Amino acid sequence: MTTILITGTNRGIGLELARQALGKGWTVYGSARALVTDPEAHICAHGNFHDLVFDVTDHGAVRAAAASIDAPIDILINNAGVIGPGRQSTLEMDFEGFARTLAVNTMAPLAVTQAFLPHLKRSDHARVLSISSLMGSMSHASSDRIAYRASKAGLNKVMQALATDLKPLGIAVATLHPGWVRTDMGGAGAAVAPEASAAGILRIAEGLTLGGTGRFHTWDGSDVAW
Ligand SMILES: NC(=O)c1ccc[n+]([C@@H]2O[C@H](COP(=O)([O-])OP(=O)(O)OC[C@H]3O[C@@H](n4cnc5c(N)ncnc54)[C@H](OP(=O)(O)O)[C@@H]3O)[C@@H](O)[C@H]2O)c1
Numbered sequence: 001m002t003t004i005l006i007t008g009t010n011r012g013i014g015l016e017l018a019r020q021a022l023g024k025g026w027t028v029y030g031s032a033r034a035l036v037t038d039p040e041a042h043i044c045a046h047g048n049f050h051d052l053v054f055d056v057t058d059h060g061a062v063r064a065a066a067a068s069i070d071a072p073i074d075i076l077i078n079n080a081g082v083i084g085p086g087r088q089s090t091l092e093m094d095f096e097g098f099a100r101t102l103a104v105n106t107m108a109p110l111a112v113t114q115a116f117l118p119h120l121k122r123s124d125h126a127r128v129l130s131i132s133s134l135m136g137s138m139s140h141a142s143s144d145r146i147a148y149r150a151s152k153a154g155l156n157k158v159m160q161a162l163a164t165d166l167k168p169l170g171i172a173v174a175t176l177h178p179g180w181v182r183t184d185m186g187g188a189g190a191a192v193a194p195e196a197s198a199a200g201i202l203r204i205a206e207g208l209t210l211g212g213t214g215r216f217h218t219w220d221g222s223d224v225a226w
Pocket residue numbers: 007008009010011012013014032033034054055056057078079080081082083104131132133134177178179180181182183184185186187190
């Protein structure tokens with residue numbers, strides 16, 4: 001049976017990923033910054049769902065959460081992310097907000113992966129997927145929301161390097177654009193339903209092998225230019 005760890009399962013794409021993974025009969029470890037206890041709005045009452053409480057930027061708390069689990073993890077999805085500060089143009093930047101955006105979107109996925117690496121090593125088919133964004137592609141010269149764009153471009157580079165370093169251990173790594181999704185971040189006018197995005201992400205997670213490691217995909221499987 002597959003065991004999956006997803007960060008940011010209290011809402012948005014992460015919640016839908018967790019719901020669908022539970023629907024497949026998988027064991028799901030889901031993280032949130034605070035314990036979610038409302039079964040109407042969440043999956044916390046499901047028998048195969050295990051809460052983890054940590055802020056992804058608190059590396060000590062992430063390591064403590066990892067130490068609390070004694071099970072192999074087959075799939076890690078680094079999903080938690082932020083859009084960044086209100087002022088984030090190259091000509092007017094909230095630098096504290098920029099640093100927080102890098103901490104959540106770029107550094108935390110690596111810190112979470114490092115903390116849970118012992119669990120991934122215990123799986124026969126371990127995979128790490130990180131939710132990035134087309135907005136981080138170097139092929140686009142757009143300059144709006146540059147803290148967010150830079151944080152996802154940085155995430156892409158970190159995950160490409162991680163794919164190289166984890167290949168000898170048999171662990172596959174992929175970076176995904178989830179689509180423009182109807183969540184708090186994407187807004188009500190976004191093109192893709194969370195259900196469709198999460199289904200595509202899990203399909204890629206299920207099919208990911210070392211043959212496809214180090215790639216940047218969209219949620220529907222097409223390659224994205226770095
Ligand atoms: N929606 C889109 O159109 C879109 C497009 C491209 C990429 N993405 C990416 O997809 C991922 C999920 O986005 P979403 O649309 O589902 O966004 P969302 O609805 O805003 O949800 C973001 C999730 O990240 C969590 N999070 C934020 N900062 C955190 C921290 N410091 N520690 C722990 N958890 C934290 C949030 O928890 P709290 O409730 O505690 O804040 C929440 O669970 C993100 O990486 C985002 O950049 C989204």
